[in-house]
Amino acid sequence: MSYQLIHHGAASGVTGSCHELRLGPAGGVQDSLLIDCGQFQGEDGATSSAIALARVRAVLLTHAHIDHIGRLPELLSAGLSAPIYCSEATALLAPVMLADALRHSSGWQHATILKNAAIDPLLQRLAHLLRPLPFAQWQRLPLRDSSALYMRLQPAGHILGSAYLELRLPDDQVVVFSGDLGSGRSALLAAPQSPERADLLVLESTYGDRLHAQGEPRHRQLKAIVERSLRDGGAILIPAFSIGRTQELLCDLEQILSEVRSREEQWCWRDLPVVIDSPLGADVTRLYRRFRRVWRKEAQARLQAGRHPLDFSQCVTIADHGAHETLVHRLQQSGEPAIIVAGGGMCQGGRIVNYLKALLPDARTDVLLAGFQARGTPGRLLQSGCSSLWLEGVEVAVQAQIHSLSGYSAHADQQELLAFVRGMASRPQSIRLVHGEPEAQRALAAQLRQLGAGIAVSCACDER
Numbered sequence: 229m230s231y232q233l234i235h236h237g238a239a240s241g242v243t244g245s246c247h248e249l250r251l252g253p254a255g256g257v258q259d260s261l262l263i264d265c266g267q268f269q270g271e272d273g274a275t276s277s278a279i280a281l282a283r284v285r286a287v288l289l290t291h292a293h294i295d296h297i298g299r300l301p302e303l304l305s306a307g308l309s310a311p312i313y314c315s316e317a318t319a320l321l322a323p324v325m326l327a328d329a330l331r332h333s334s335g336w337q338h339a340t341i342l343k344n345a346a347i348d349p350l351l352q353r354l355a356h357l358l359r360p361l362p363f364a365q366w367q368r369l370p371l372r373d374s375s376a377l378y379m380r381l382q383p384a385g386h387i388l389g390s391a392y393l394e395l396r397l398p399d400d401q402v403v404v405f406s407g408d409l410g411s412g413r414s415a416l417l418a419a420p421q422s423p424e425r426a427d428l429l430v431l432e433s434t435y436g437d438r439l440h441a442q443g444e445p446r447h448r449q450l451k452a453i454v455e456r457s458l459r460d461g462g463a464i465l466i467p468a469f470s471i472g473r474t475q476e477l478l479c480d481l482e483q484i485l486s487e488v489r490s491r492e493e494q495w496c497w498r499d500l501p502v503v504i505d506s507p508l509g510a511d512v513t514r515l516y517r518r519f520r521r522v523w524r525k526e527a528q529a530r531l532q533a534g535r536h537p538l539d540f541s542q543c544v545t546i547a548d549h550g551a552h553e554t555l556v557h558r559l560q561q562s563g564e565p566a567i568i569v570a571g572g573g574m575c576q577g578g579r580i581v582n583y584l585k586a587l588l589p590d591a592r593t594d595v596l597l598a599g600f601q602a603r604g605t606p607g608r609l610l611q612s613g614c615s616s617l618w619l620e621g622v623e624v625a626v627q628a629q630i631h632s633l634s635g636y637s638a639h640a641d642q643q644e645l646l647a648f649v650r651g652m653a654s655r656p657q658s659i660r661l662v663h664g665e666p667e668a669q670r671a672l673a674a675q676l677r678q679l680g681a682g683i684a685v686s687c688a689c690d691e692r
Contacts, residue, residue: 229251229252229397229398229399229401230251230252230253230254231249231250231251231252231397231403232249232250232254232258233247233248233249233250233428233430233660234247234248234249234250235247235248235662235688236248236265236279237265237266237268238264238266238295238662238663238688239662239688239689239691240665240666240669240688240689241268241602241603241663241664241665242295242434242600242602242663242664242665243266243267243268243269243295243602244266244267244268244269244295244299245263245264245265245266245290245295245296245407245662245663246262246263246264246265246266246279246299247262247263247264247405247430247662248260248261248262248263248279248284249261249263249395249403250283251371251377251397252373258283259283259285259371259372260280260283260284260285261284261285261286261287261288261369261395262279262284262286262287262288262310263287263288263290263393263405263430264288264289264290264296264297264407265279265287265296265297265298265299265300265303266293266294266295266296266297266298266299267294267295267298267299267329268295269295269574269576269602269605279303281303281306281307281308281309281310284308284310285310285369285370285371285372286310286311286312286313286369286379287300287303287308287310287311287312287313287357288312288313288314288379288393288405289312289313289314289318289322290314290384290390290391290392290393290405290407290408291314291315291318291384291386291387291389291390291391291407291408291471292314292317292318292321292322292324292325292387292389292471293325293387293408293469293471293472294325294326294329296407296408297322297325297326298326298329300312300322300326300354301326301330301350304350304353304354304357305350308357309357310357311357311358311359312354312357312358312359313359313361313367313379313381314358314359314360314361314381314389314391315360315361315362315363315381315389315390315391316360316361316362316389317388317389317515317519317522318360318389318390318391319358319359319360319389320389320515321388321389321471321512321515322354322358323351323354323355323358324508324511324512324515325470325471325508326350326351326354327347327351328470328507328508330347330350331347361380361381362381363380363381363382363383363391364380364381364382365380365381366378366379366380366396367379367380371398375398376398377395377396377397377398378395378396379393379394379395379396380393380394381393381394382394382420382421382423383417383418383420383421383522384406384407384408384409384410384420385409385410385411385412385414385417385418385419385420386407386408386409386410386417386472386638386639387408387410387417387471387472387638388416388417388471388472388475388512388515388516388519388522389519390407390408390410390417391407392404392405392406392407392409392420392423393405393407394423394426401427401428402423402425402426402427402428403426403427403428403429403430404423404426404428404429404430404656405430406429406430406431406432406648407432408432408434408638408639408663409432409639409640409644409645409648410638410639410640411440411637411638411639411640411641411644412640412644413440413446413635413636413637414476414524414638415447415476415479415480415483415524415526415527415537416475416476416479416516416523416524416527416537417522417523417524418524419644420648421651422647422648422649422650422651422652423652424652424653424654425652425653425654425656426652426656426657427656427657427658428656428657428658428659428660429649429656429658429659429660430659430660430662431645431648431649431659431660431661431662431672432639432640432645432661432662432663432664433645433661433662433663433664433668433669433672434600434639434640434663434664434668435600435637435639435640435641435642435645435664435668436642436645436661436664436668436669436671436672436673436675437642437667437668437670437671437672438634438641438642438668439641439642439643440634440635440637440641441634441635445635446480446633446635446636447480447481447483447484449633449635450477450480450481450484450596450633451484453594453596453631454484454500454567456594457565457592457594458497458500458565460592461563461564461565461592462563462565462587462590462591462592462593462594463559463563463564463565463566463567463568463583463587463592463593463594464565464566464567464568464593464594464595464596465568465570465580465583465584465587465593465594465595465596465628466567466568466569466570466595466596466598467570467571467572467573467574467575467578467580467584467595467597467598467607468506468509468569468570468571468573468580468598468599469571469573469599469638470506470508470509470511470512470571471512472638473573473598473599473636473638474504474506474509474512474513474569474571475512475513475516475538476636476638477569477598477636478502478504478513478537478538478543478569479527479537479538481502481540481543481567482530482535482536482537482538482540482543483537484497485497485540485542486535500542500565500566500567501542501544501566501567502540502542502543502544502567502569503544503545503546503555503566503567503568503569503570504543504544504545504546504569504570505545505546505552505555505568505569505570505571505579505583506569506570506571506578506579507547508571509569509571510545510547513538516538517538517539552579552582553582555568556582556583556586557586559583559586559587560586560587560590563590563592568580568583570583573599573607574599574601574602574605574606574607574608575601575605575606575607575610575619576605576606576607581606581619581620584606584617584619584624585619585620585622585624587628588617588624588625588626588627588628589624589625589626589627589628590627590628591627591628591629592628593627593628593629594628594629594631595610595628595629595630595631596631596633597610597611597630597631597632597633598633598636598637599636599637599638600637600639603665606618606619610626610630611630611632613630614626642671642672642675645672646672646675646676646679649676649679650679655679655680655682655683656683657682657683657684658683658684658685658686659676659683659684659685659686660686660687660688661673661676661685661686661687661688661689662688664689665689666687666689666690669687669688669689669690670687670689670690673685673686673687
């Protein structure tokens with residue numbers, strides 16, 4: 229069967245993931261599948277072409293991050309009626325994520341499109357179209373010509389419910405969409421296992437040009453930064469995505485506190501609050517607890533030992549906005565130690581912005597960037613060593629210490645992406661690289677071409 233792959237996002241950046249697989253001869257009647265439909269962030273561009281909803285037979289979601297699902301409200305308001313397939317956990321997470329985004333729409337890309345649309349009816353339509361699937365189960369997707377293709381989800385290890393997609397076309401060709409692949413360093417989720425084969429592999433390349441730091445385990449790096457901060461005073465600010473990063477940080481902080489309680493170091497830790505200032509993060513954490521059956525064995529062993537990686541005595545959740553403002557003011561005035569995990573992973577929205585405006589000018593403040601920062605975002609500017617930063621129309625001096633902890637990346641690095649391909653029993657005939665900045669795509673492509681002369685590797689960024 230002939231097919232075309234159209235990129236409506238994540239062709240030359242890491243946000244706005246949206247790929248359309250058109251089935252059938254060009255110029256003829258075509259069915260299409262939409263793989264993800266995410267919102268853009270930072271400097272990533274807008275869609276390159278319109279999506280013809282009439283021919284979309286199904287939407288397939290790899291996971292519930294907004295840069296993979298954020299355009300669903302726009303498509304729903306435009307009349308999307310195709311079923312939306314995803315994992316069981318994603319089916320619970322996606323409505324929570326979208327409801328939060330729509331109700332806090334100051335940075336919502338499609339606010340003008342949605343301004344006259346009621347949120348609740350959109351969410352009800354979403355619930356009606358969602359089709360949750362267990363992992364490793366083939367699902368038949370009928371096509372207009374009475375043929376069918378089959379799709380199944382496999383764990384991707386990126387966040388709770390994340391999956392890569394295997395599509396078996398009517399002529400037995402196999403197309404695999406990696407979605408976002410986990411790094412294998414997660415304290416909660418196991419690393420992804422490679423598929424057996426793919427005629428076409430559509431592979432993410434977020435960290436295609438770099439390796440994550442090796443050596444000391446990440447929770448020990450985190451502990452060293454916290455100990456230094458305790459000596460100097462001041463708060464530790466951790467901008468975190470509500471799904472994945474927040475839960476990973478909690479898991480490691482619980483491990484650190486458990487180690488401290490068993491030694492004589494407790495004096496500097498026992499009163500240190502770990503504040504989750506994100507109602508969305510708290511909701512997602514509850515879902516992580518609910519799906520503890522998919523946690524990796526090490527995390528489950530902690531539960532059996534009477535510990536809970538996501539629920540411990542020093543962890544405090546702030547839901548009320550008034551309490552949030554009070555805490556920001558208090559930390560600005562007192563300089564007391566606290567670990568603040570707040571929503572807004574790239575620092576361009578969420579409650580983390582108020583903390584940054586108040587505390588970046590204080591040299592005692594430490595900011596831990598624990599994930600990828602897209603080009604053009606405040607997080608990327610902080611990472612680059614800027615001396616000042618514009619936040620919500622205000623220029624803020626940066627005196628704080630800025631740290632990047634690549635060990636907390638939820639994405640595979642170059643070697644892990646290569647291992648995903650090497651692990652396939654039959655190497656793919658072709659690989660299309662997406663979800664990476666141009667330099668990352670091209671660096672990974674050069675490495676992939678060394679795996680075998682028969683693999684055709686292309687970069688989406690070079691084909692626009």
